Amino acid sequence: MQRNLNHPTIVTIEKVIDETPTVRTLVFSDDVMPTVLPGQFAMVWIPGVNELPMSVMISKESGKAAFTVRKHGPSSTGLFNVPVGGQIGIRGPYGNSFDVKEGKLLLVGGGTGLVPMMRLLSFVKPTDDVTVLMGAKSKDEVFFEDLSNELLKNNPHQVIVSTDDGSYGEKGFVTDLVEKLVSETHFDAVYVCGPEIMMYKTVQAAHAKQIFVQASLERMMKCGVGICGSCCVGEDLACRDGTVFDGGHLSKNKEFGHFHRNKAGILENY
Amino acid sequence: MQRNLNHPTIVTIEKVIDETPTVRTLVFSDDVMPTVLPGQFAMVWIPGVNELPMSVMISKESGKAAFTVRKHGPSSTGLFNVPVGGQIGIRGPYGNSFDVKEGKLLLVGGGTGLVPMMRLLSFVKPTDDVTVLMGAKSKDEVFFEDLSNELLKNNPHQVIVSTDDGSYGEKGFVTDLVEKLVSETHFDAVYVCGPEIMMYKTVQAAHAKQIFVQASLERMMKCGVGICGSCCVGEDLACRDGTVFDGGHLSKNKEFGHFHRNKAGILENY
Amino acid sequence: MKPSIATSIGQIQLDKPVMLASGILGISLDVFNRLYASGAGAVVTKSLSTVSWEGYPNPTIFSVKGGGWINAVGLSNPGASNFAKMIEPNQDVPIIVSLVGSVPEDFEMMIKEFKNCKVKAYELNLSCPHVAKVGLEVGDDPGLVKAIVSTVKNATDVPAIAKVGLGTSNYLNTVSTAIDCGIDAITAINTVRAMAIDVETQRPILSNKFGGLSGTPIKPIALRCVYEISSKYDIPIIGCGGISTWEDAIEFFLAGASGVQLGSAIGDNWVGVFDDINKGILDYMKRKNYSTIKEMVGLAKKS
Amino acid sequence: MKPSIATSIGQIQLDKPVMLASGILGISLDVFNRLYASGAGAVVTKSLSTVSWEGYPNPTIFSVKGGGWINAVGLSNPGASNFAKMIEPNQDVPIIVSLVGSVPEDFEMMIKEFKNCKVKAYELNLSCPHVAKVGLEVGDDPGLVKAIVSTVKNATDVPAIAKVGLGTSNYLNTVSTAIDCGIDAITAINTVRAMAIDVETQRPILSNKFGGLSGTPIKPIALRCVYEISSKYDIPIIGCGGISTWEDAIEFFLAGASGVQLGSAIGDNWVGVFDDINKGILDYMKRKNYSTIKEMVGLAKKS
Numbered sequence A, B: 001m002q003r004n005l006n007h008p009t010i011v012t013i014e015k016v017i018d019e020t021p022t023v024r025t026l027v028f029s030d031d032v033m034p035t036v037l038p039g040q041f042a043m044v045w046i047p048g049v050n051e052l053p054m055s056v057m058i059s060k061e062s063g064k065a066a067f068t069v070r071k072h073g074p075s076s077t078g079l080f081n082v083p084v085g086g087q088i089g090i091r092g093p094y095g096n097s098f099d100v101k102e103g104k105l106l107l108v109g110g111g112t113g114l115v116p117m118m119r120l121l122s123f124v125k126p127t128d129d130v131t132v133l134m135g136a137k138s139k140d141e142v143f144f145e146d147l148s149n150e151l152l153k154n155n156p157h158q159v160i161v162s163t164d165d166g167s168y169g170e171k172g173f174v175t176d177l178v179e180k181l182v183s184e185t186h187f188d189a190v191y192v193c194g195p196e197i198m199m200y201k202t203v204q205a206a207h208a209k210q211i212f213v214q215a216s217l218e219r220m221m222k223c224g225v226g227i228c229g230s231c232c233v234g235e236d237l238a239c240r241d242g243t244v245f246d247g248g249h250l251s252k253n254k255e256f257g258h259f260h261r262n263k264a265g266i267l268e269n270y
Numbered sequence C, D: 001m002k003p004s005i006a007t008s009i010g011q012i013q014l015d016k017p018v019m020l021a022s023g024i025l026g027i028s029l030d031v032f033n034r035l036y037a038s039g040a041g042a043v044v045t046k047s048l049s050t051v052s053w054e055g056y057p058n059p060t061i062f063s064v065k066g067g068g069w070i071n072a073v074g075l076s077n078p079g080a081s082n083f084a085k086m087i088e089p090n091q092d093v094p095i096i097v098s099l100v101g102s103v104p105e106d107f108e109m110m111i112k113e114f115k116n117c118k119v120k121a122y123e124l125n126l127s128c129p130h131v132a133k134v135g136l137e138v139g140d141d142p143g144l145v146k147a148i149v150s151t152v153k154n155a156t157d158v159p160a161i162a163k164v165g166l167g168t169s170n171y172l173n174t175v176s177t178a179i180d181c182g183i184d185a186i187t188a189i190n191t192v193r194a195m196a197i198d199v200e201t202q203r204p205i206l207s208n209k210f211g212g213l214s215g216t217p218i219k220p221i222a223l224r225c226v227y228e229i230s231s232k233y234d235i236p237i238i239g240c241g242g243i244s245t246w247e248d249a250i251e252f253f254l255a256g257a258s259g260v261q262l263g264s265a266i267g268d269n270w271v272g273v274f275d276d277i278n279k280g281i282l283d284y285m286k287r288k289n290y291s292t293i294k295e296m297v298g299l300a301k302k303s
């Protein structure tokens, strides 16, 4: 019988990689998730805990995929704590994906927003000149720097890390660096995923220079398929119309960068 | 969306051919029915009347199929009376089919039992030597004689008609002729469809001479798929295991030739 | 005459007969505008309560074999007052406000919140199968149904619809009580109480264990309810449950519905489903020579 | 220890946990033998009445979107007496005799007919959704349920099972009444009242208009019933409704069923479905380290 992609399929965690003290990558085998497009996500059921939307992370081994989770509230902590041999349920993949452009590319990620960027890196052509910009609060929260360099080893590339406290790499906010980079260099495309304010500023900066820019939005998600409405951003449903939106579209959206909805669906300021 | 073959699909009768005063062929266009195998049947819904099992008849025009119905009780009379432009519902095809053998073939049919034989004729190879034996009560009940000759025009063949009252063709019962034919000639295969007693005797005659023989059984049918049980013949379900059975199998069946079940499922003698 | 797919459900007049069902995509006016532009004849809001509700934790929705969905969102909603403020600017979209509550006063209070809104109708959710003290627990209690419908009919001139479902009593009694108290129309049906268990982890998948089955699987059940109601009572009916194609919509018209709602089909076919169905209905009407939806309503009962 | 798929449903011991449901292929002893040889743990007969019934005219069964079937066979059956004679020779096949009737005396009389037969259990059909005066009309009447179950329990020592379904009252009351009167087990559920209309000819397809929905679509509903019954009462349960794979069977065990029945799946997968499911259950037990079905029963309630 064909797998129902909207019904949780149980997979077993085969490897746990500690990326930072609060971020882990959980690797599993699956038929569907290893080949999803960059930007697509899964709904991840942690039995007895909750179900969370998670970007699908790449794995070095074929036939495998992963999730990279930061422990935060009870749900993400539940996922963070799943041991090797533990079982989780996955459904999806959901959402659209980044348009993979060619040429000079800028990928901007903050925290676990880097996850879709890693999958995007696995789609770049050897001729692309790629800049990866990653932000973190401090040194011990930096991850995927080595992975980025490895994925780009055949490309002209640079990986820039910035920390808010300057404990590693550049000091300051990622968005300041974005503004600097897009004013100095012409990029063919800018991609961003991370905290909404980072995405908002990145989109603004790139859009102002008329650079093609896409951001992957996060909203409260229940269904993942466009039924429940919990992920709505203005007239868009993040799960179905996105999660990836073009900068031009986003700059017309009244909620992007300003509001999100809580579990009851009430608009809250960022 | 894919057609659900177990749900009635409505088709429109495009042509009505009077075969005899009591037998009519109703022609319709359809995607599925023109290509069914010889022996397969459909459940035919006459809206407001009933639903009947009907062998799928061939049509000369491609993309079309037909039913050939003898008016008998209210249901078959309802079908008989559907005019050009009238709508009926069909589901199926159901059942297995005759094994199409090569060489010297004998096809025996009585009344509308000739319908699957006509489809079988459309499957013979030009090298086959084919004898068609058709039985009827009297001259005005003979049909498909010309059609048989036409379908076999490229084959060595003979079409023998027998009437009970001798008003046309040979006089007497078909089964007497069958006995004669199989004792005189070696046939590679014998196929029969018609009244159960005709099938029983034909199977006996052929089986006694160790000739490959197959009969297509008729029983009360409701579902056509092996759920309702109404078509059971001993341990077999005519709709699903059959309707075509090998002579060897049938000669071990306690009910074949002797009993059938009525609408309440009670065994009745033939 | 060119056929028209406009329809009247009692006093409720709609340009198009296919509505968005309650609880589906229904928390933002921007989305309502979009769905209206996509061909929805009206949008029914999420069921609103007197105060905001967070609903149940995830998992709250997933699909099952046969094309169905099971959900226990738990009626999460921003509350009637917040919601009313959000839709106040609305002029164009026919919005049907769905309300859920435990006592007549809840409904009375919420209706007041909408005094500055253009509300096409109120739909009283007497049939949610997975939240305690509201929904079916109300619908299965004839005394409460009577009190709630009477209160609502007193509180507003806007038409009121009762939404029924299969609970632990005869839903036809709920229908009959609502009619006696002056209800303007019936929506049938809500989801059917259901569950799924994961065999590997051996747990019910929904955090709430029980939820409601929607989509294709419940269509034949919903259709018989519409047929039963229309055979027994003279009341405008909105059919709901498993509708995803124009044939489905026509089936409900023939059974006695003057309009239909859909929810789950959006998960499969996205928002284009409204125009697809509208177009299919129109083609059918042309082919069968109908000029209004009304001519088709209840035809299957004639045979 | 090698796991065993044998199971006990109260006093009813079966070598295999998957049974043929009532009304499916059930009118000939030869077919029963064949199904038993194909891996059915028991066969439930068609529901038998005091006299033979022809049932409704065709169309009586067809399939609908989502993998379901709608039927209104109308309980056609040869009558208890004819049927008893047919199964008298039986020695090997565990036969569960399904009975349908309107009054306690019907059941008493029919049980007498089977005095010379090896009957594994009686299943009282209190839940057929499309025949007047029997089935659900009985199951929805607590007084009749009480009288019938008490009569049956007095009339025979053979275990008695009550088969329930979704009617116009709370089926849990039927369960509770049956338990109070000494019923040995519950089968849940029968088909769910439903219908389909053909949009071209604008008629209900079934000659009886209404029928019962079975197969995949009703599985989540049946599963919640089993879970509800097992959560509320301490009674052996047989799960039925939409089971077609080993996962489905396990889901019902986890919800609280000690055995399962299937019908519609035969229309899709034919008689091999029994051994396929048995094998799947066994593999699951090996993998999860269970030695008996019992260990799995109701596990989903622990979480």
Ligand SMILES: Cc1cc2nc3c(=O)[nH]c(=O)nc-3n(C[C@H](O)[C@H](O)[C@H](O)COP(=O)(O)OP(=O)(O)OC[C@H]3O[C@@H](n4cnc5c(N)ncnc54)[C@H](O)[C@@H]3O)c2cc1C
Binding pocket: A041, A050, A051, A052, A053, A054, A055, A056, A067, A068, A069, A070, A071, A072, A073, A074, A075, A076, A077, A112, A113, A115, A217, A218, A219, A220, A221, A222, A243, C057, C058
């Ligand atoms: C498309 C998408 C991809 C994501 N990818 C990742 C990723 O790869 N790695 C990662 O660590 N996090 C990711 N997140 C965020 C993640 O889903 C959680 O929101 C985050 O882990 C916080 O969870 P919590 O423990 O605080 O939830 P809790 O506070 O325990 O909240 C419980 C519930 O709230 C919901 N919820 C809370 N916050 C959010 C939110 N921001 N978005 C959606 N639902 C929420 C959850 O569905 C859950 O049901 C992603 C979010 C989205 C929308």
Ligand SMILES: Cc1cc2nc3c(=O)[nH]c(=O)nc-3n(C[C@H](O)[C@H](O)[C@H](O)COP(=O)(O)OP(=O)(O)OC[C@H]3O[C@@H](n4cnc5c(N)ncnc54)[C@H](O)[C@@H]3O)c2cc1C
Binding pocket: B041, B050, B051, B052, B053, B054, B055, B056, B067, B068, B069, B070, B071, B072, B073, B074, B075, B076, B077, B112, B113, B115, B217, B218, B219, B220, B221, B222, B243, D057, D058
């Ligand atoms: C596989 C199969 C193929 C058939 N092919 C043809 C054909 O091509 N042409 C043709 O004229 N007839 C065919 N028949 C016989 C046909 O189905 C009717 O049985 C026959 O037409 C007599 O109908 P009636 O008008 O007497 O039915 P009524 O007396 O009106 O009976 C009504 C009901 O009984 C059932 N019924 C009655 N007799 C039978 C029977 N012998 N078999 C099954 N169901 C029955 C019908 O399903 C119907 O629901 C076939 C039967 C079977 C089983």
Ligand SMILES: Cc1cc2nc3c(=O)[nH]c(=O)nc-3n(C[C@H](O)[C@H](O)[C@H](O)COP(=O)(O)O)c2cc1C
Binding pocket: A227, A228, C021, C022, C023, C024, C046, C047, C061, C069, C071, C073, C075, C098, C125, C128, C163, C189, C190, C191, C214, C215, C216, C218, C240, C241, C242, C243, C261, C262, C263, C264, C265
């Ligand atoms: C996710 C979800 C949420 C729902 N929320 C509500 C609700 O708040 N109020 C309500 O009356 N019905 C609610 N329903 C039921 C639907 O309005 C509708 O009656 C049901 O889904 C059947 O229609 P469908 O098969 O087209 O989905 C909800 C259904 C789903 C799937």
Ligand SMILES: Cc1cc2nc3c(=O)[nH]c(=O)nc-3n(C[C@H](O)[C@H](O)[C@H](O)COP(=O)(O)O)c2cc1C
Binding pocket: B227, B228, D021, D022, D023, D024, D046, D047, D061, D069, D071, D073, D075, D098, D125, D128, D163, D189, D190, D191, D214, D215, D216, D218, D240, D241, D242, D243, D261, D262, D263, D264, D265
């Ligand atoms: C054609 C058909 C006939 C049935 N006849 C009976 C019956 O006589 N007695 C009964 O208790 N249940 C009857 N049922 C209900 C089944 O026993 C079973 O409860 C229902 O079909 C759900 O199981 P399934 O989904 O595996 O088919 C019948 C079902 C079908 C499809």
Ligand code: FES
Binding pocket: A220, A221, A222, A223, A224, A225, A226, A227, A228, A229, A230, A231, A232, A237, A238, A239, A240
């Ligand atoms: S998560 Fe449900 S609509 Fe997007």
Ligand code: FES
Binding pocket: B220, B221, B222, B223, B224, B225, B226, B227, B228, B229, B230, B231, B232, B237, B238, B239, B240
């Ligand atoms: S016709 Fe139903 S089993 Fe053959």
